[in-house]
Amino acid sequence: MRTPHLLTTLCLLPSLALGAEPAAPVSDAERWWGHVRHLADDAMQGRDTGSEGHRKAAAYVAEQLAALGVKPGAGDSYLQEVPLVSRQLVEAKSSLALVRDGTATPLVIGQDAIISPRSGEAGSVEAPMVFVGHGLSIPEAGHDDLAGVDLKGKIAVYLQGGPAQVSGPLRAHHSSQAERTKALKKAGAIGTVMLLNPKLEETPWSRTAASRHQKAMTFADPALDESTGLKVGVSVNAAHAQKLFAGAPHSFQDILKRANANQPMPRFELPARLKASSERVSSRTTSPNVVGLLPGSDPALAGEYVVLTAHLDHVGVGQAVKGDNLYNGAMDNATGVAAVLEVARALQARKPGRSVLFVLVTGEEKGLLGSRYFALRPTVPADKLVANFNLDMFLPLFAFERVVAYGQEESNLAAPLAQVASQHGVKLMPDPEPSRLLFIRSDQYSFIRQGVPALSFKFGYAPGSAEERAFKSWYTRHYHAPSDDLSQPLHKEGAVKFVRMLADLTLAVANAPERPRWNDNSFFLRFAPTKANATPSLSNP
Incomplete structure (x- = not known):
């Protein structure tokens, strides 16, 4: 061992005499x-x-x-x-409404529903709505909510989640935005409405609604952007989702009950049309x-x-x-x-x-x-x-x-x-x-x-x-x-x-x-x- 220089040793003595200790190593x-x-x-x-x-x-x-x-x-x-x-939604220049027999009933953005700033396009759209279960097409599992449904020019309304008999990873893959958008575009849909399932809630609606004020982002290179192709994307507060089902063959509570019991869900056209208008700044x-x-x-x-x-x-x-x-x-x-x-x-x-x-x-x-x-x-x-x-x-x-x-x-x-x-x-x-x-x-x-x-x-x-x-x-x-x-x-x-x-x-x-x-x-x-x-x-x- 190398012997310390005498001056170095002497310099250390005062601190040692005062009881100073080396700094403890960080854990x-x-x-x-x-x-x-x-x-x-x-x-x-x-x-x-x-x-x-x-x-x-x-x-x-x-x-x-x-x-x-x-x-x-x-x-x-x-x-x-x-x-x-x-991209950010200009909420003051955006709106949602349900149209029945030519009469439009507004949906309150933030209270009833929110418009996705990431997917969809600026401008207006009005189209019929069709409930399509979980809105999933999973050919590997023989499951297809879109089969036999006329979605051309219509808005697909689906419930968050998926069939329990399909493995988690497979269900997850087909629930991704890229896969879901691809399947819905192929079926002719022009937009989506997602109904949130309270059983799957991770955050309260108030926090979900608040997220609409945050900026959304996409790739600058259009070749990488998988969120394009649909005109509108909407998420609906489960507490107010029955508004879409008024006069329909099934209530929203019936849909929830079937889904949570993993029972087959019906598919049917809803009585109301969705009217949406949005403006975005990029x-x-x-x-x-x-x-x-x-x-x-x-x-x-x-x-x-x-x-x-x-x-x-x-x-x-x-x-x-x-x-x-x-x-x-x-x-x-x-x-x-x-x-x-x-x-x-x-x-x-x-x-x-x-x-x-x-x-x-x-x-x-x-x-x-x-x-x-x-x-x-x-x-x-x-x-x-x-x-x-x-x-x-x-x-x-x-x-x-x-x-x-x-x-x-x-x-x-x-x-x-x-x-x-x-x-x-x-x-x-x-x-x-x-x-x-x-x-x-x-x-x-x-x-x-x-x-x-x-x-x-x-x-x-x-x-x-x-x-x-x-x-x-x-x-x-x-x-x-x-x-x-x-x-x-x-x-x-x-x-x-x-x-x-x-x-x-x-x-x-x-x-x-x-x-x-x-x-x-x-x-x-x-x-x-x-x-x-x-x-x-x-x-x-």
Whole structure:
């Protein structure tokens, strides 16, 4: 050991004599929480896509990746700019009405229904309405709500949800905006009305209605925009939905009763026509994905990439609730971004065989825009993306003893997942609520559509437990609300345990001799390149 210089030793003596102690090392929990605290600070203004607050957050994440020794993943930069168009409804010049026998009865925007600013077109439309059950065409399951229905030039009215006998992932895929729009356009529909099902409610109508004031976004490149093709999109408050069914063969309550009992639903033309008029203002903007690269250590595997994603954006500043109009997005999704940064820290020291990409995407709240852009235009060869692990408010509300991995039934990623979870004393659970369609509602879906096996994670809970009550209460109280801030209770040690499990899972997949593949019976196998699915099963770690 090198002996300290005498002067150095003498200089240290006064502080030692005064009882000063070296600073305690920062714990894993405090490091994770430090990222959350920074990203959900009021200074970030809710990190709305395209905002200055989001750019500040992106700069912070890039700085953290650089400090960890993670290389820029978008050429010589950490930022991959996504060109977008921002759209907002001019509510004072927009209207909705039900027309019966030539008489128009107004629907109050915000109270009865809202007009989607993202889908649809400016201008006016008036057309008959047809109720079409859940409005789903799922040929793989022999289910087609649109078969035999005349929708040409009409507006399709459908109830949120889907048939329980169809698997969650398959139902989720066909419920996506892209797939639903494609099926309805093919059937001749010119617009949609979605009826919200109270049984599936995650947030109260007041919060859903308030979201109409936020800017919607689409891709600036029309070739990437899957929201076009229908003239109008409307969502209806379940408490007022009977207005559409007045004089119809079935009441809205009858429809709800049948749907919630998983009984076949009738399809019929409604007595009223829908009249809608809207004006929108648009502007171009850009918002960055943050991309970091940890090069693989095995020459035979380093040309392939495991991708970890979390969305950096939230919803910014919106309608005030109890005097607070800043939507900080601590749980949604500062927690997930913080976890990705800490996985990056853990993997840097462990030298995975395959390369790992850390992609903190923008525009998730606007329709998975950032992840869709990256998946279609990746910064590395697209056919070398082998797996995606996505974190979107994984909800560390209590101790980490159970995990739900959405998509676990679809690929052989289930094998290393089960082994790693067991090693951490964590029980792997199936999706407890497949009707919520979470498999398509976050950024993993963008990679799935490009053939990349993927998983997304949340803390699990035992049925009827206090943890289940906490989980569901969080959605009601905090989801897309100003109260999703730094004052809410979080289980830091549970989050750290989850980070360690995810780091081990990523390492296992990055070091496995063969790339992951879809199961032979998975619907999503169709998206994968043939070559990628001709490989043997993924070896256990």
